[in-house]
Amino acid sequence: MTTDTELGSRLARGARAAARAAGTPDALDVARAERRGLVDIAYVRYDAPIGRLLLAATEHGLVRIAFGDEPDDDVLEHLAATISPRIVASARRLDGARRTFDRYFAGRGDLDALAVDLQLALGFDRTVLDTLRAQVPLGATITYAGLADRAGSPRAARAVGNAMAKNPVPLVVPCHRVVPSAGGVGSYGGGPHIKAQLLALEGAALQLA
Amino acid sequence: MHPPPFELLLGAHRARLHRYLVVLVGPTDAADCLQEASLSALAAYPPADTDHLSAWLFTIAHRKGLDVHRRRARQRRLVATAAHDGHATLPDVELWDAVARLPDKQRAAVTLRYAADLPYAEIATVLDVSEDAARQNVRAGLRGLRRAITDTDALTKEPSR
Numbered sequence: 001m002t003t004d005t006e007l008g009s010r011l012a013r014g015a016r017a018a019a020r021a022a023g024t025p026d027a028l029d030v031a032r033a034e035r036r037g038l039v040d041i042a043y044v045r046y047d048a049p050i051g052r053l054l055l056a057a058t059e060h061g062l063v064r065i066a067f068g069d070e071p072d073d074d075v076l077e078h079l080a081a082t083i084s085p086r087i088v089a090s091a092r093r094l095d096g097a098r099r100t101f102d103r104y105f106a107g108r109g110d111l112d113a114l115a116v117d118l119q120l121a122l123g124f125d126r127t128v129l130d131t132l133r134a135q136v137p138l139g140a141t142i143t144y145a146g147l148a149d150r151a152g153s154p155r156a157a158r159a160v161g162n163a164m165a166k167n168p169v170p171l172v173v174p175c176h177r178v179v180p181s182a183g184g185v186g187s188y189g190g191g192p193h194i195k196a197q198l199l200a201l202e203g204a205a206l207q208l209a
Numbered sequence: 210m211h212p213p214p215f216e217l218l219l220g221a222h223r224a225r226l227h228r229y230l231v232v233l234v235g236p237t238d239a240a241d242c243l244q245e246a247s248l249s250a251l252a253a254y255p256p257a258d259t260d261h262l263s264a265w266l267f268t269i270a271h272r273k274g275l276d277v278h279r280r281r282a283r284q285r286r287l288v289a290t291a292a293h294d295g296h297a298t299l300p301d302v303e304l305w306d307a308v309a310r311l312p313d314k315q316r317a318a319v320t321l322r323y324a325a326d327l328p329y330a331e332i333a334t335v336l337d338v339s340e341d342a343a344r345q346n347v348r349a350g351l352r353g354l355r356r357a358i359t360d361t362d363a364l365t366k367e368p369s370r
Contacts, residue, residue, distance in 0.1 A: 011323035014304060080214040086215055
C-alpha cells in the first residue's frame with residue numbers, strides 16, 4: 001500500500017521532471033508589458049570600464065544609477081518603496097542610454113542628451129543637481145563653493161556636498177566634476193579612484209593635492 | 210511590509226509557478242499561461258494585501274490554468290477528440306492520468322501541494338476555501354490517486370499470472 005508521503009514525493013518528482021523537460025520558460029514579455037503601460041521602472045545592468053552599473057529609468061528618463069558596490073536588490077527595494085514596485089528588468093527602455101554610455105566611455109561624446117527623472121532629489125538638492133547638469137559641461141570642473149554660488153546659495157558648500165552624496169543619477173548629473181577647492185578629487189560614491197578615472201577620461205585638468 | 214520589486218517577486222516564485230502550470234495544463238500551454246499570469250499580476254501589482262504575495266501569484270496562475278481547461282473542454286466538444294492533454298508527456302503516466310481524472314478542487318489541491326510545494330494556508334487562499342477544506346481536498350485527492358493506481362497495478366499484474 002502506497003503511503004501519502006510516498007505518493008506525495010512521487011508527484012513532486014514527476015512535477016520536477018516534467019518542468020525540467022519543458023525547459024526554462026520565456027522571461028516576462030517586457031515589450032507587451034510596456035505597451036500596456038505596466039512598467040513604472042525598467043532596469044538593466046551595464047558593464048562599464050569603471051565597473052558594473054545598474055541603470056534604472058521611469059518613462060521620463062534615468063531615475064537611478066548605482067555603482068557595483070551597492071547590491072542590486074537594495075537599490076531596487078529602495079526604488080520600490082519610494083517610487084513604485086512595478087519594476088521590471090528590461091534592456092529595451094535603456095537601449096538608448098546604453099549606447100550613449102558606450103560612446104561616453106569611448107571618449108566620443110557626453111551624456112547631456114540623456115533624459116533624467118530627478119524625482120528622488122527634493123528642494124535644494126534638486127536645485128543643485130539641475131544647476132550642475134546645466135552649467136558644468138564635460139571637460140570642466142567646479143568647486144563645492146563655486147557650485148553653491150551658482151545655485152544661488154554662496155555659503156552652502158557643505159549642503160552642496162550633501163546633495164552630491166545623495167545624487168541619484170551620478171555620471172549623468174556629473175557630480176564627479178565637483179572637486180574640493182583645496183585640490184585633489186575629493187570623495188565620490190563609487191570611490192575616489194573612479195572619480196579620478198572619470199575626470200581623466202573627460203580630459204579635465206586635475207590639480208592633484 | 211513594502212511590496213518588493215515585481216521582478217524580484219516573480220523571480221522568487223517563477224520556477225514553482227511554472228512547475229504547477231506544467232502539471233496543470235501541460236508544457237506548451239504552461240509557458241503561455243505563465244506569461245499571461247505574469248502580465249496580469251504586473252497589471253494588478255501591488256495587491257491590497259501584500260502579506261500573502263505567493264498565494265496571490267498562484268491564484269492568478271491557477272485561474273489562467275482553469276481558462277485553458279475550459280477552452281479545451283469547449284474544443285473537445287467541437288472536435289470530439291481528447292486532444293493534447295499535458296499529462297500525457299509526463300513520466301509516470303498512470304499516476305498523472307489519475308491526477309487528470311480527479312475532481313477539479315482535488316486535482317488543484319494535490320498539485321498545489323506537491324508540484325508547487327505550497328503550504329496548506331496558501332492552498333486555501335488559492336482555492337478560496339478554509340485551511341481545513343484544503344487539507345481535506347489534498348487527502349481526498351491522494352485517496353483517489355491511490356485507488357486509481359492500485360487498480361491499474363492490479364490490471365497490469367493480472368496477465369502475468
